[in-house]
Amino acid sequence: MAIFMPMDKLVTSIKPPSGLTLGVRELWHHRELFYFFTWRDIKVKYKQTYLGIVWALLQPLGMMLIFTFLFSRTWKIDTGPVAYPVFVLAGLLCWNLFYSSVSHAGDSMIQNAHIIRKIYFPRLIIPCSAILVALFDFLIAFIIFLILCPLLKQSIDIAALVYFPAGILLTILAAAGLGFWLAALNVKFRDFRYALPFLLQLLFFASQVIYPLQGIQRPLFKWLLAINPVNAAIELFRAPLSNRSPDMTIVLIGTGSSLLLLIIGLFYFRKTEAYFADLA
């Protein structure tokens, strides 16, 4: 039967780039590459380290200790019913997921330029895998967080089953949008490579990691900060720790801006990816 003839199996047409699609079918066809790139980066990351995967924990725990020392004793910050160490660790987990997703995804196309120049596959796989690596580190730290909570006498509401995944998802959507955008921009303008650490540092202070956004009195200032999608993610993530329900205005503004970022990031990435091999 004709169906089994290899000639009929696959007809590819190569034309000058035109029109925009997400290329979902092609991504699905190459789905194993997500796994292999992620697997490679995790494997290489912890090779020849003595502590290995423990490094994924040391950073957030260390930061937690520093901030706890600073802000629960020296300058007291009101965090309601949540103890400050738990409060800041929850924020740090989300922030670290966002931070390493964006910085790794942003650098990923340059890191893999040698492959991009030689072999074709949907380019979106590369920044996506960078985000999956960050997610892997996050999950390890997250498990430790879940173990630490009862030890620090922190109760977790049953609503966490909704709020935790929602917070993580929102972080990833925002990070993906920004990460795709920066990855594509980086191929063309290496300036972003140097601007990124600075940008992320600014964003850290504009995120409610070490302070609660709900504590800010002037609404205009609060709504302005809510445009930063990390604030919405942390708001969701912290909700099951206290009896307070999340501030829906913050969540809605943040969800809106992260969806906008995702659309811009995807659009720009897809628009420019055809020429990556010529520029990288």
Next chain:
Amino acid sequence: MKPAIEIRNLGKQYALATAAPYLSIRDMISDSVKSIFKAKKNNDQFWALKDIDLDIQPGERIGIVGRNGAGKSTLLKIISRITPPTTGEVLLRGRVGSLLEVGTGFHPELSGRENIYLNGSILGLKKTEINRQLDAIISFSGIEKFIDAPLKHYSSGMQLRLAFSVAAHLEPEVLLIDEVLAVGDQEFQKKCIAKMEEVSKQHGRTILFVSHNLKAINDICQKAVFLEQGKNILYDDVRKVTSHYIASLDAGVNTRKLDNTTSKKIFIEEVKTFNGEKATSSTFTGGEKIGIAIRIRNNDWRHGFTISLGLNAISKGRVWRSQQFFSAENSSSSREFIAWLPGEMLAPGSFSIDIAILDDKKESLDFLTDALNFEIPVANTKFEDMDYDYGVISKEANWQEI
């Protein structure tokens, strides 16, 4: 039967290379300020490929020949979808596997086995296919003993063997190969050519093969395409095309067109062949001195460099090479060198010369393949029979009766 590859009106336009391959915002701003005052120039674009039309039938093995910058690699890059065309269309029927560079994605920290999986999946193999072929891949590479050691402990030869071994077990209907055979030891090259022939003949696979090694092209391919400055000059039987290509090569003097070399720190500007009287020549008599004069333009290279010369007997392959290091003591921007070939040892035939400038790590700073060709006609030697194959070395044996 429908062609495996249909190429229609294909063209690829590049912006001329600026000093940096990527842009910085500062350049963009300064360029746009300049462009306010100056009319926009039109000559900063060039066509790497123009108006290419080709039909390649399933199972055909096609060689692609041409000088550096003729568009050979660009053509393969478009077919393998690494870079998009500017005009036209390519229709591919079947899965395409490209060997634009073997070992793409190899990671030094991972073991040989892990790299097989990584490289295989980047090249388009499914995990189940790799599992099924793993033993065959490992045994073809011949490095069973080290397969679980990290790749960084492999010699470059071993890495290449592993890389080709993965690539040889891809099962695409169309296979694109670019200069793979330039590296590796003789024995392994033979193994690779044999594998490629087996693959294409038994499985009816279509092969597109870019190489400067005309012997390999003659051996493997039935037909060939001759590209020059992005245009398809000739598409015909392989022997016709390779001899047409040889005839088109520069004889005597080859002065580089500078448009795509200006961004290089150091490059080969001119190459000449001349005889014992220092007259430029491309035809020599048997036993005559053959000199190669090389002029090198140094724009911004502060270190010493090695000039590497390769002599190829056309359709027989590499017969001789020589390398010499020159220090940076002489800092003038234009330096000339002379190399005398062992012309007295050469048998009649056609020869071509490859030249490369290498840094201290033997990485190429600039190279020119088939930079020049020259001829020692049978009529100019002590030999008489025009059709006899005299090999490449003319020196007689030391005969004795015992």
